[in-house]
Amino acid sequence: MGEFDLIARYFKRPSREAEPGVALGIGDDCALLQPRPGMQLAISSDMLVEGRHFFPDVDPAHLGHKALAVNLSDLAACGAKPLAFTLALALPRVDEPWLAAFSHGLFALADAHGCALIGGDTTQGPLNICITVFGEVPVVSGKSQALLRSGARAGDDLYVSGTLGDARLALDALRGSISLPANVLTQARQRLEQPTPRVALGIALRGIATAAIDVSDGLLGDLRHVLKASHCGASIDTSVAIQLIASHACGKRASGQFDAEFSLQNRLNWVLAGGDDYELLFTAPASAQAAVIQAAHSSATSVTRIGRMDEETGLRLVDANGQPVSGQFASFDHFA
Amino acid sequence: MGEFDLIARYFKRPSREAEPGVALGIGDDCALLQPRPGMQLAISSDMLVEGRHFFPDVDPAHLGHKALAVNLSDLAACGAKPLAFTLALALPRVDEPWLAAFSHGLFALADAHGCALIGGDTTQGPLNICITVFGEVPVVSGKSQALLRSGARAGDDLYVSGTLGDARLALDALRGSISLPANVLTQARQRLEQPTPRVALGIALRGIATAAIDVSDGLLGDLRHVLKASHCGASIDTSVAIQLIASHACGKRASGQFDAEFSLQNRLNWVLAGGDDYELLFTAPASAQAAVIQAAHSSATSVTRIGRMDEETGLRLVDANGQPVSGQFASFDHFA
Numbered sequence: 001m002g003e004f005d006l007i008a009r010y011f012k013r014p015s016r017e018a019e020p021g022v023a024l025g026i027g028d029d030c031a032l033l034q035p036r037p038g039m040q041l042a043i044s045s046d047m048l049v050e051g052r053h054f055f056p057d058v059d060p061a062h063l064g065h066k067a068l069a070v071n072l073s074d075l076a077a078c079g080a081k082p083l084a085f086t087l088a089l090a091l092p093r094v095d096e097p098w099l100a101a102f103s104h105g106l107f108a109l110a111d112a113h114g115c116a117l118i119g120g121d122t123t124q125g126p127l128n129i130c131i132t133v134f135g136e137v138p139v140v141s142g143k144s145q146a147l148l149r150s151g152a153r154a155g156d157d158l159y160v161s162g163t164l165g166d167a168r169l170a171l172d173a174l175r176g177s178i179s180l181p182a183n184v185l186t187q188a189r190q191r192l193e194q195p196t197p198r199v200a201l202g203i204a205l206r207g208i209a210t211a212a213i214d215v216s217d218g219l220l221g222d223l224r225h226v227l228k229a230s231h232c233g234a235s236i237d238t239s240v241a242i243q244l245i246a247s248h249a250c251g252k253r254a255s256g257q258f259d260a261e262f263s264l265q266n267r268l269n270w271v272l273a274g275g276d277d278y279e280l281l282f283t284a285p286a287s288a289q290a291a292v293i294q295a296a297h298s299s300a301t302s303v304t305r306i307g308r309m310d311e312e313t314g315l316r317l318v319d320a321n322g323q324p325v326s327g328q329f330a331s332f333d334h335f336a
Numbered sequence: 337m338g339e340f341d342l343i344a345r346y347f348k349r350p351s352r353e354a355e356p357g358v359a360l361g362i363g364d365d366c367a368l369l370q371p372r373p374g375m376q377l378a379i380s381s382d383m384l385v386e387g388r389h390f391f392p393d394v395d396p397a398h399l400g401h402k403a404l405a406v407n408l409s410d411l412a413a414c415g416a417k418p419l420a421f422t423l424a425l426a427l428p429r430v431d432e433p434w435l436a437a438f439s440h441g442l443f444a445l446a447d448a449h450g451c452a453l454i455g456g457d458t459t460q461g462p463l464n465i466c467i468t469v470f471g472e473v474p475v476v477s478g479k480s481q482a483l484l485r486s487g488a489r490a491g492d493d494l495y496v497s498g499t500l501g502d503a504r505l506a507l508d509a510l511r512g513s514i515s516l517p518a519n520v521l522t523q524a525r526q527r528l529e530q531p532t533p534r535v536a537l538g539i540a541l542r543g544i545a546t547a548a549i550d551v552s553d554g555l556l557g558d559l560r561h562v563l564k565a566s567h568c569g570a571s572i573d574t575s576v577a578i579q580l581i582a583s584h585a586c587g588k589r590a591s592g593q594f595d596a597e598f599s600l601q602n603r604l605n606w607v608l609a610g611g612d613d614y615e616l617l618f619t620a621p622a623s624a625q626a627a628v629i630q631a632a633h634s635s636a637t638s639v640t641r642i643g644r645m646d647e648e649t650g651l652r653l654v655d656a657n658g659q660p661v662s663g664q665f666a667s668f669d670h671f672a
Contacts, residue, residue: 023376023480024480024482024484027485027565028414028484028485028486028565029380029410029411029413029414029485029548029549029550030378030379030380030410030411030413030414030416030471030482031378031379031380032376032377032378032379032414032473032480032482033376033377033379034376034377034475035371035377037373040359040368040369040370041368041369041370041371041377042366042367042368043366043367043368043369043422043454043455043470044365044366044367044422044455045422045423045424045455045456045457045466045468046424046457047424047425047426047457047459047461047464047466048459049426049459049460049461049462049464050461051461052459052460052461053459074365074366075365075366077365077366078364078365078366078368080366086379086380086381086468087381088381088382088383088466088468089383090383090385090464118379119379119380119381120381121381121382121383121466123383123384123385123388123389124385124388125383125385125386125387125388125462125464126385126461126462126464128383128385128426128461128462128464128466130381130383130424130457130464130466132381132422132424132468134379135366137368139370144359144360144368146360146366146368148360148364149363149364149365150364212365213365214365229363229364
């Protein structure tokens, strides 16, 4: 099968009604997007490499899902509505069952978000998936409604969506460094391989959140980007944060005790520095608490207040009484 | 050096005056583009893989140039004006001299076209460069001015810019299958490693050319895409086409004879099926001939009329008298 047959069979789809905003899709030198008047285009690009971002034996349908999900998560963090994406794919060989499953997983998520594949590239090479995604953000009275990392202010509440640490729990179990019951592993693995981009929450937070980022490298590492861009500090209540990883998943016994591999320090590490979570970390003024709860409700996404932004720079971990908690937590860096 | 230091050192540049159309560049979850009113956004994505698109020992400055050039060439083929690009880069390791040279070559071409790097991704993995490029195309009276593959009509003249075959000549020499004098190899190699995207010509051809494509896989293969999209055929005058590869480059002796490795068939093969040319192949009505010449002149790009579009489907190679020329010519396919 040649390059163009491959594209035609697995990636070019029967034309449906015209996608809004897409003037021309796959099949020419360029695709053409026509953002609606008053709209900015939010753009993000992520590259996934075998052995680095996924195991060689991962279900290709899950990989198709994840490759798009991590990009949609960036749109979510900006409050952008998904519009379209390009896919560049290096494949060691033409493996038709693999391609069928990959494109199935990819398009299932794309369709759920009304996000059209408008172009890309295919070539032979070590497996590599590079998606660039496009979303719309309104500009109101000359002001972009995009959520940025730079808008947090001292006194703002700090929130995170969903749960944290599950993906890293699965990764550690798959690498054999911890053991999990089968049903727990299944759930955690789904979070690792098929993360849910918080698109609806991001859109609902426009005009409410002061800053946002998606948690991909680990909560602490990603929060540091917000602190740097917003020129402020933060305190995280670890007694709340620890609850973001399901205790039943962490070997809690009937006695309430945990096995050593699920020590408080280890659980906190999964939550604070696990990575691959694709939840939204965001800030909002205390006065906007009801609006945040309403945004969470309208987007059917759980949200937890885990701390507060401080005047004092730096990041502090505190207990329920505001007393310092010590610990070493590292976030993910591709070249560290 | 960590991922974020790497980006800061080699890819994030001191802010200059605001780039037109770029509302937010590198440093957040998404970049924000704000196309001017009445403008469509043309988008193209190309992935370059070591060993497939370039030799492992290629000068990284040339590679930086080429990675962007092949994308700008797609914008040129649509008549789009470059605006911005994203860069996703998988690197086996952090090699600072390599990164310095790569980014130098990349930005030299980007600056020449006023094309801003607005975001991307870096990760560890087998060397892979994926660029997605964005350009503007005006919409006039509700009609896009983008040049497409689908607008050619029987009777249109068929043109190609610049020269063809040089890149393949260099490739064959570097692989050792032919030998070239050093000065000839230097010139041909520059065409292979540092192609010139025909951006100014593409823009000048708006409203004149009926169809356009850039020659990346080889003239015949790329022309077939135009024929398919435009539902017509074409005839190419090989007596003209053969002149698109410099005869001095092909071992022409004082006697006017060529060495066997530079036979007519071989030279024609380099021209018609060489690939990696990044010239524009385009069509225009015979009545627009003066306008085509003016567009070539205003963009300082040579243009040659090599044939004509036919009612009869299929592709015909003819001599100066319109008589059929036989030959087998294959264009490049990544999975064939």
